[in-house]
Amino acid sequence: MPKVVIDASVIVSSLFGGTPRKAFLKALKTCDVYISPDIKQELSGLLHELEGKLGNAGTRRLRSIIVRLASYAKEINPSKKLALSRDSTDNAYLNLCFAVRADFLLTGDKDLLEIPAKKLKSFGLNRLDIVSPKTFLSSK
Numbered sequence: 001m002p003k004v005v006i007d008a009s010v011i012v013s014s015l016f017g018g019t020p021r022k023a024f025l026k027a028l029k030t031c032d033v034y035i036s037p038d039i040k041q042e043l044s045g046l047l048h049e050l051e052g053k054l055g056n057a058g059t060r061r062l063r064s065i066i067v068r069l070a071s072y073a074k075e076i077n078p079s080k081k082l083a084l085s086r087d088s089t090d091n092a093y094l095n096l097c098f099a100v101r102a103d104f105l106l107t108g109d110k111d112l113l114e115i116p117a118k119k120l121k122s123f124g125l126n127r128l129d130i131v132s133p134k135t136f137l138s139s140k
Contacts, residue, residue, distance in 0.1 A: 004031040005096050007107035008042055010133055015062050023133030027106055028072050034100045035073040038092040076100055084123050087111040097128050105130045
């Protein structure tokens with residue numbers, strides 16, 4: 001099974017359905033999904049940050065999505081810390097990808113999507129493919 005790490009942007013976007021939701025569900029059903037304590041902390045912070053914008057019903061749905069992810073995902077605490085992305089908060093995803101030798105990082109974040117494959121390889125992320133939800137859906 002492919003190994004996948006899912007970025008917070010996809011998790012939050014999946015709340016609204018469409019392609020991000022389909023990609024999120026495909027990952028849960030067909031892949032080994034991974035999460036780290038740093039990513040869980042980011043998701044918890046996002047939940048509180050978005051509470052006012054989403055309202056009670058939206059917050060409950062997002063919490064449910066996060067709980068579902070946490071119940072399916074294998075939790076790993078990466079020991080290696082990479083400084084690869086222009087946005088340092090994105091490095092938590094890359095650290096996890098490195099630790100589990102992920103095949104895919106599913107994201108809508110341009111900072112991550114624009115990292116060249118050559119740069120990933122130079123950091124030891126040889127098999128990682130950083131993809132958007134749309135690209136992930138069209139992959140095998």
